[in-house]
Amino acid sequence: MFDGGMTMSFYSINCPPIVSGIVNKNRTYYGPRFSQSMAIQISSVLLQSNEGGKLPESKKISSSSTPLARCRISNPLLSQANTVGIIGGVSVFSTLIFLEKLVWRSSRDGNECVPFVVCSDPGMSRELPFCSSYPPVNGNHSQFISNSGIVVENLRRKREFLEKSGAKCIVMPCHISHAWLVEVSDGCSVPFLDMGDCVARELKEAKMKPLEAGSDVRIGVLASDATLVAGFYQEKLQSQGFEVVLPDKATLEHTVVPAIEALNRKDMEGARNLLRIAIHVLLVRAVNCVVLASDEFHSLLPRHDPLHKKCIDPIDALVRFTIKWSQSTEKVHKQPLKKLS
Structure with a gap:
């Protein structure tokens, strides 16, 4: 999926798996479709390295500290004013489809790709087992309701992690997760784009x-x-x-x-x-x-x-609006962001 022009560094940490990067149109290219093996392999931190293949000092994470401390990054991974934070949903493939479309469409016509940070936890599907296939049609959603608190807490932790990582806008490309959009977005310090x-x-x-x-x-x-x-x-x-x-x-x-x-x-x-x-x-x-x-x-x-x-x-609509937000924000640089509603 990546060409040989860029060295990637992997760091495994005890906090939500993330992917972050700034895709340069001259050095990084995504294939026509993410493979299943790629989805499975994304279980740790993926950070774009510099030209020399070394991870920038501000992005290194010490392995000698406690798991909680390791999740607290003093300097954001990305500092661009138009960085998009992506909350992974129940389906990792839905997240990858959104990411693929975001990369391709934002980098067309010679433009730089939108900078992004992804936080994905495929294990969330275990909290809602039916979401991996389909829920019952008979209206019995007791598990859906009883596990809501667990899922909301899971999604809120991802949102907060992305905010600390430098995201200036949050998106959540998952239909099921949007059932808790109000709870997850409550108190968010940056715009939270609503797929609906x-x-x-x-x-x-x-x-x-x-x-x-x-x-x-x-x-x-x-x-x-x-x-x-x-x-x-x-x-x-x-x-x-x-x-x-x-x-x-x-x-x-x-x-x-x-x-x-x-x-x-x-x-x-x-x-x-x-x-x-x-x-x-x-x-x-x-x-x-x-x-x-x-x-x-x-x-x-x-x-x-x-x-x-x-x-x-809806994924296409969210991609288009995310790119529109990113491009307009990039033009005004660091002017105050207005919450989109």
């Missing part, structure tokens, strides 16, 4: 017209049941005046859940066909577009598929 707001803003700016006379613009939301129960996207879209259309129980049971099961069996074609059916069910109900609010549906539809144009991926 990013989607709602883009759809509002599109100035769509209702497909049926006398009704509001309808937006379909296709997601796992846990995301629907959280009510996250519904609330954000409704606040912008959209009518939200959700799949009914039959659609969830006979298309959405089987599609995820097919993905778990590596049956990509079967999952793709079931997803197409689920999207068609919503389109028949006169929705203008469908929000694919599920990690499992990332890149499942080919770009040339006509249905792809009828869908919006």
Whole structure:
């Protein structure tokens, strides 16, 4: 994934695994897709070294101190005014997909990549075991509710770690984690970008017209049941005046859940066909577009598929807004940041 023009240094510490870096367009290139082996290997600190292959003094972490002290970095890893802090979610692949898109899109047209710090803890999926596949459709979410405190604390620690590491903006590219967005972002000292707001803003700016006379613009939301129960996207879209259309129980049971099961069996074609059916069910109900609010549906539809144009991926919306924030912040350098709401 990396070319031979840059030496990378790995440091293992007893605090949340992170990845940090400033990607130089002349020396570092990301391949077309992150591999599974790469996702597994990212379990320690990855810091970009200097030209001589040595880690800068300000970024070295002593191994002689206690685990808590080792997490307290006196000097931030990155000091740029437009550094983005990325909180890893339940799915490490969702985090990597966001990171890949952020790197490629921000470094197009000869631009430097957005500086970033990533804090990811794949072990969080053990606190919500069903999140690795799909939650029950029968509405039994007792574990989802009982473990909320543990998950919120996990995410807040990551957020605080990123703030101390020099992040000037926080993003969380995970649909499930956004169920606790209010709790996690409370008290944050820097802007915390809301994926639901990013989607709602883009759809509002599109100035769509209702497909049926006398009704509001309808937006379909296709997601796992846990995301629907959280009510996250519904609330954000409704606040912008959209009518939200959700799949009914039959659609969830006979298309959405089987599609995820097919993905778990590596049956990509079967999952793709079931997803197409689920999207068609919503389109028949006169929705203008469908929000694919599920990690499992990332890149499942080919770009040339006509249905792809009828869908919006919240990860894409978050990437676009993150780049917009970073570029505008870079222009004003260290002027006071205004919290985005």
